[in-house]
Amino acid sequence: MVSVQKVEAVKEALRVPFRMKLEFDYAMGAHAERFFHALRDHARILGVKCPACKRVYVPPRPVCGICFVETRDWGEVSDEGTLVGCTVVDLPFIDPMTGERRPVPYGFAIIRLDGADTAMYHFLEETDPKRMYVGQRVKAVFREQRTGSLQDILHFRAVQG
Amino acid sequence: MAERVAIVATGQTRHTAKRLDVNLRELITEAVTRALEDADLRIQDIDAVFLGNMEPFEGFMFPELWSVEGWGGYGKPAIKFNTGGTVGTTTTMAAYYYLAAGLYETVLAIGFEKQSEGHTQAAITTVGDPIWERTMMAGAVGNFAVMASTYVHESGVTPEQAAKVAVKARRNACNNEYAHLQMPNITVEEVMQSQMLAHPIRKLDMCPQSDGAVAMVLASEAKAKKLASRPAWIKAVATAHEQQYMGDSPKRLAIMRSQVTASQKVYKAAGIANPRKDLDVAEIYEVATYAEMAMYENLGFCERGQGGVLIDQGVTSMEGELPVNPSGGVLSANPIGATAMIRVAEAALQVMGKAGKRQVPNVHTALATGYGGNAWTDALILSSR
Amino acid sequence: MMGRVVIVGAVQTRYEPRKAHQAINELVYEVVAGLLKQTGVRMQEIDSMVTASQDAWDGKTISSMSVNEVVGAYLKSEAKVAADGIQALIYGAARILAGAFDYTLIVAHCKESEGQPDEITKVMFDPFCERPLGLNDAVAAGLQARRYISVAGIDSRALALVSQKNHRSAKRNPLAQRSGDYSLDEILAAPSFADPLTELMAGPRSDGACALLLASAEKAAAFGDRAVCIAGMGNSTDSYWTDRDLSEAEALRQAAQRAYTKAGISPDQVDVAEISARYAHEELLYGEALGLWKREELSALLAEKNPLRKRTKVNPSGGPITGNPTTVAGLARVAEGYLQLAQLAGDRQVPGAQVAVAHGASGVCGQSQSVVILRRGNA
Numbered sequence: 001m002v003s004v005q006k007v008e009a010v011k012e013a014l015r016v017p018f019r020m021k022l023e024f025d026y027a028m029g030a031h032a033e034r035f036f037h038a039l040r041d042h043a044r045i046l047g048v049k050c051p052a053c054k055r056v057y058v059p060p061r062p063v064c065g066i067c068f069v070e071t072r073d074w075g076e077v078s079d080e081g082t083l084v085g086c087t088v089v090d091l092p093f094i095d096p097m098t099g100e101r102r103p104v105p106y107g108f109a110i111i112r113l114d115g116a117d118t119a120m121y122h123f124l125e126e127t128d129p130k131r132m133y134v135g136q137r138v139k140a141v142f143r144e145q146r147t148g149s150l151q152d153i154l155h156f157r158a159v160q161g
Numbered sequence: 162m163a164e165r166v167a168i169v170a171t172g173q174t175r176h177t178a179k180r181l182d183v184n185l186r187e188l189i190t191e192a193v194t195r196a197l198e199d200a201d202l203r204i205q206d207i208d209a210v211f212l213g214n215m216e217p218f219e220g221f222m223f224p225e226l227w228s229v230e231g232w233g234g235y236g237k238p239a240i241k242f243n244t245g246g247t248v249g250t251t252t253t254m255a256a257y258y259y260l261a262a263g264l265y266e267t268v269l270a271i272g273f274e275k276q277s278e279g280h281t282q283a284a285i286t287t288v289g290d291p292i293w294e295r296t297m298m299a300g301a302v303g304n305f306a307v308m309a310s311t312y313v314h315e316s317g318v319t320p321e322q323a324a325k326v327a328v329k330a331r332r333n334a335c336n337n338e339y340a341h342l343q344m345p346n347i348t349v350e351e352v353m354q355s356q357m358l359a360h361p362i363r364k365l366d367m368c369p370q371s372d373g374a375v376a377m378v379l380a381s382e383a384k385a386k387k388l389a390s391r392p393a394w395i396k397a398v399a400t401a402h403e404q405q406y407m408g409d410s411p412k413r414l415a416i417m418r419s420q421v422t423a424s425q426k427v428y429k430a431a432g433i434a435n436p437r438k439d440l441d442v443a444e445i446y447e448v449a450t451y452a453e454m455a456m457y458e459n460l461g462f463c464e465r466g467q468g469g470v471l472i473d474q475g476v477t478s479m480e481g482e483l484p485v486n487p488s489g490g491v492l493s494a495n496p497i498g499a500t501a502m503i504r505v506a507e508a509a510l511q512v513m514g515k516a517g518k519r520q521v522p523n524v525h526t527a528l529a530t531g532y533g534g535n536a537w538t539d540a541l542i543l544s545s546r
Numbered sequence: 547m548m549g550r551v552v553i554v555g556a557v558q559t560r561y562e563p564r565k566a567h568q569a570i571n572e573l574v575y576e577v578v579a580g581l582l583k584q585t586g587v588r589m590q591e592i593d594s595m596v597t598a599s600q601d602a603w604d605g606k607t608i609s610s611m612s613v614n615e616v617v618g619a620y621l622k623s624e625a626k627v628a629a630d631g632i633q634a635l636i637y638g639a640a641r642i643l644a645g646a647f648d649y650t651l652i653v654a655h656c657k658e659s660e661g662q663p664d665e666i667t668k669v670m671f672d673p674f675c676e677r678p679l680g681l682n683d684a685v686a687a688g689l690q691a692r693r694y695i696s697v698a699g700i701d702s703r704a705l706a707l708v709s710q711k712n713h714r715s716a717k718r719n720p721l722a723q724r725s726g727d728y729s730l731d732e733i734l735a736a737p738s739f740a741d742p743l744t745e746l747m748a749g750p751r752s753d754g755a756c757a758l759l760l761a762s763a764e765k766a767a768a769f770g771d772r773a774v775c776i777a778g779m780g781n782s783t784d785s786y787w788t789d790r791d792l793s794e795a796e797a798l799r800q801a802a803q804r805a806y807t808k809a810g811i812s813p814d815q816v817d818v819a820e821i822s823a824r825y826a827h828e829e830l831l832y833g834e835a836l837g838l839w840k841r842e843e844l845s846a847l848l849a850e851k852n853p854l855r856k857r858t859k860v861n862p863s864g865g866p867i868t869g870n871p872t873t874v875a876g877l878a879r880v881a882e883g884y885l886q887l888a889q890l891a892g893d894r895q896v897p898g899a900q901v902a903v904a905h906g907a908s909g910v911c912g913q914s915q916s917v918v919i920l921r922r923g924n925a
Binding site for chain 3: 163164184209210215216217220221222223226227229230234235236237238239240241242243244245251254255257258259261262263264284285287288290291292399400401402403404405418419422533534535537
């Protein structure tokens with residue numbers, strides 16, 4: 001017979017370390033590809049319009065979620081826009097694309113570009129929270145060497161509104 | 162006609178930063194055992210099991226199948242959800258629909274997470290779309306800070322008002338034996354001097370990361386009446402989504418279209434004309450102090466721009482007109498896969514009159530919400546009748 | 547008997563090794579747009595969606611966030627099941643049975659090409675005793691196949707016959723990823739996948755999506771013969787793979803029994819069975835658990851000119867062994883069952899099919915099992 005004993009509480013709290021290999025190779029798809037061609041080759045930012053409600057979407061996408069109508073006309077939006085929200089991140093943070101620690105503090109914002117009806121995240125050049133505000137006007141600073149990713153925009157810089 | 166459905170029992174673990182004394186399977190067992198004891202049921206009495214968890218936080222796929230012995234799943238129908246912060250409410254709502262359809266009579270709903278076992282920041286970062294958002298993501302904190310800045314701009318709420326939310330939550334948590342952060346002596350000054358994470362969010366403005374599990378027994382009408390003297394009836398449920406990307410919603414937290422839509426739907430279905438008056442208590446998924454005030458506005462507890470005033474006036478305190486988060490809320494415990502179901506369980510405890518030291522007197526109608534992903538909102542109304 | 551929910555349409559993508567030209571939202575929009583076109587239902591009429599996908603496969607926490615917009619869920623109720631899409635379908639049916647919605651859209655997607663399958667499937671395994679051994683889905687399939695053929699008293703030639711039959715059937719399925727007239731020797735001599743399985747006995751890595759539209763009985767009338775009744779549904783959960791005999795599929799037996807009972811249908815009435823068998827041995831094991839044959843009949847049935855054709859036609863689509871991504875595979879079985887009963891299956895149509903069984907599984911060696919029984923007509 002096996003003797004029945006209650007399990008004792010843990011003493012050492014032993015653990016098993018496990019590293020998950022997370023390597024992916026995402027297909028961008030037709031909409032992103034068109035956007036990133038324009039960004040990489042011409043430093044232009046494109047949006048796509050819903051033919052029903054006329055909203056201009058950046059990022060571009062196959063369908064307007066509100067009307068459920070396929071988007072159609074492409075057009076350039078401005079490289080200038082307005083801050084919808086902004087912050088300065090002080091919390092040390094691992095960059096998911098590189099695995100490296102990103103230097104803090106850095107400016108981080110959600111920006112609506114002129115000509116677009118939606119906004120997108122990007123970095124700000126400014127790192128002082130007192131010198132940024134919702135409604136502030138900003139302009140994209142493009143990298144010299146562009147590869148076809150959102151990092152082709154280095155960050156956004158405040159401009160006189 | 163759909164079956165009426167009620168929550169008849171709940172069980173929770175003591176939520177805490179690291180449960181090194183149990184593995185994930187054993188953590189689940191604790192909550193399930195407590196829920197079954199609360200209902201005076203054995204696992205054999207359960208027809209089906211509904212599970213919610215965010216397995217990227219543990220580095221797992223199908224953790225519920227690995228842990229099947231921990232929840233008595235052998236031979237039972239079971240279904241698993243993964244929807245981010247809302248997963249606990251999403252899972253509860255699935256149990257509700259199956260019971261309302263008459264497919265089962267007595268079921269278990271379980272939410273669980275051991276956030277200490279994985280890399281929370283990395284798992285949250287991969288919420289961002291890999292092509293459009295991920296390089297720019299700054300975890301939950303950076304994202305919430307940006308949202309908070311918009312809300313501050315719209316409503317004029319102050320860091321003091323945010324700090325009052327943090328104080329309310331952590332003091333309420335002292336009455337909840339399951340809460341992770343219990344801080345009886347916390348002050349507004351302490352919150353406002355805590356570490357700045359991302360302007361304007363300070364450490365004590367944010368929720369913690371927790372290990373924890375919750376389980377509930379839900380039943381169809383005839384069973385519910387046998388199993389509980391005062392069941393918490395589910396009167397209405399609703400879900401609403403945003404569009405695909407984080408920047409699609411015009412003013413994020415400040416005008417959360419999804420939360421406005423979902424709450425209006427459940428109010429209408431449950432006959433609630435004035436939520437501040439008609440609700441007796443709310444357990445909301447608030448994540449950060451600023452979010453709680455924005456949600457007061459989205460949920461119709463006050464007019465636009467009045468979220469800060471509500472906290473100043475103590476309307477949502479334990480003694481106030483509409484107590485919000487007597488449990489201490491997400492600000493006091495956040496095992497992500499369980500968090501939203503904890504809101505439902507706490508709301509059910511209030512309706513059942515079993516909330517102990519955190520009981521609000523005479524609760525007949527309660528609101529529970531879930532929130533996650535890109536402004537994904539769930540809302541449920543529980544009622545004593 | 548249930549009979550209050552019908553399927554009114556089903557659309558799949560072509561299954562391909564790598565859909566490099568489509569992002570996930572574009573892939574899913576393809577099937578959703580196709581489904582709206584096929585059914586004539588407008589998105590404005592649909593208020594409920596249940597999707598299935600896996601964070602680990604998508605490399606994204608909350609994988610459904612990529613598809614909420616393209617499944618039409620803006621301000622509507624969508625939930626995501628982290629299991630095979632057949633579970634999403636069962637939940638969707640429950641939503642309609644509850645009287646909460648007239649329609650529910652069901653969608654599953656997966657692009658197996660974007661991550662590293664052997665690494666991704668590793669995280670299904672016990673972190674303490676198994677992950678250090680490097681176990682993954684392929685290794686477990688090999689172990690189960692060996693256990694099964696040993697206990698059943700058959701050899702790898704039987705597995706080759708299953709593969710041969712399905713790849714031949716897939717020639718009639720324009721959506722299939724892999725098809726052809728392989729000889730048994732070719733199949734047996736293919737590179738090893740995980741002994742005793744060769745690469746032609748295991749489904750290839752695949753990208754694809756599948757969408758179905760469920761409707762209430764009240765809405766069904768307008769769809770005529772295109773409405774197919776969900777007569778029964780069943781699901782059950784087995785022990786973890788190391789805690790059970792892998793030559794049995796007890797949870798599937800339980801799930802099937804629940805579904806047959808609800809439907810009032812017995813296995814000998816089934817015209818078409820679509821079985822989620824990514825690996826050749828699974829078709830034999832699962833067909834038995836679905837009551838389509840007895841284990842002692844296997845050798846004789848495999849020796850027939852039409853192998854495994856007792857009464858039921860098994861996997862006329864070719865099944866997942868010819869290429870269906872995980873998570874999509876089970877929902878695709880329901881889609882194929884629907885196409886058969888709605889007489890929309892084209893070259894792979896089984897004439898006169900009245901009853902179909904669709905099967906899906908999730909987890910290591912099919913730990914979670916689901917069965918959906920379809921009956922022609924919307925009664």
